[in-house]
Amino acid sequence: MPKVVSRSAVSSSTDAQPTASSAANLRVYYCICGEFILVIDKSLAALPRRKTDNAIIIRSQDNDAGKARVFKLNATPVDPILVEREGGHERQYGFHCPRCSLPIGYQSTPPPAKSAPFVYILAGSLTQIQGQLPPDAFEGENDET
Ligand SMILES: [Zn+2]
Numbered sequence: 001m002p003k004v005v006s007r008s009a010v011s012s013s014t015d016a017q018p019t020a021s022s023a024a025n026l027r028v029y030y031c032i033c034g035e036f037i038l039v040i041d042k043s044l045a046a047l048p049r050r051k052t053d054n055a056i057i058i059r060s061q062d063n064d065a066g067k068a069r070v071f072k073l074n075a076t077p078v079d080p081i082l083v084e085r086e087g088g089h090e091r092q093y094g095f096h097c098p099r100c101s102l103p104i105g106y107q108s109t110p111p112p113a114k115s116a117p118f119v120y121i122l123a124g125s126l127t128q129i130q131g132q133l134p135p136d137a138f139e140g141e142n143d144e145t
Contacts (some may be wrong), residue, residue, distance in 0.1 A: 009128075010136055027043055027128060029095040031126065038072070038119075039072050056121040073119060075095035075098065080092060093109060095119075
């Protein structure tokens with residue numbers, strides 16, 4: 001595999017300081033209806049996926065393999081469903097959007113969220129709205145028209 005070196009990010013005043021709390025790096029995700037669903041300390045795009053259904057894996061408890069992510073899930077628990085998997089069944093306790101009831105994720109144990117080692121977010125169920133432009137986004141763009 002070729003080595004890709006892409007350290008192109010130019011530092012700006014808004015970069016997180018090493019000493020700042022992890023709050024500086026929190027990402028917010030929304031249901032497609034616009035409801036706030038998830039705030040988490042890492043981009044979902046950077047998290048691992050399940051092989052079975054491509055759901056995004058959020059580690060919700062510390063264990064030998066790693067530390068739990070810092071996140072908060074705003075979703076309505078629903079009755080569990082049984083999903084067929086290779087070699088058996090899997091019980092999924094789902095979470096739905098509180099506003100439009102769209103399924104957005106699940107875990108393997110009854111609510112509340114984080115009672116299981118992992119919370120899974122369904123692929124493509126959440127969007128990230130970048131609500132704030134960097135302060136220098138329009139620098140040099142004030143030409144008269
Ligand atoms: Zn929704």
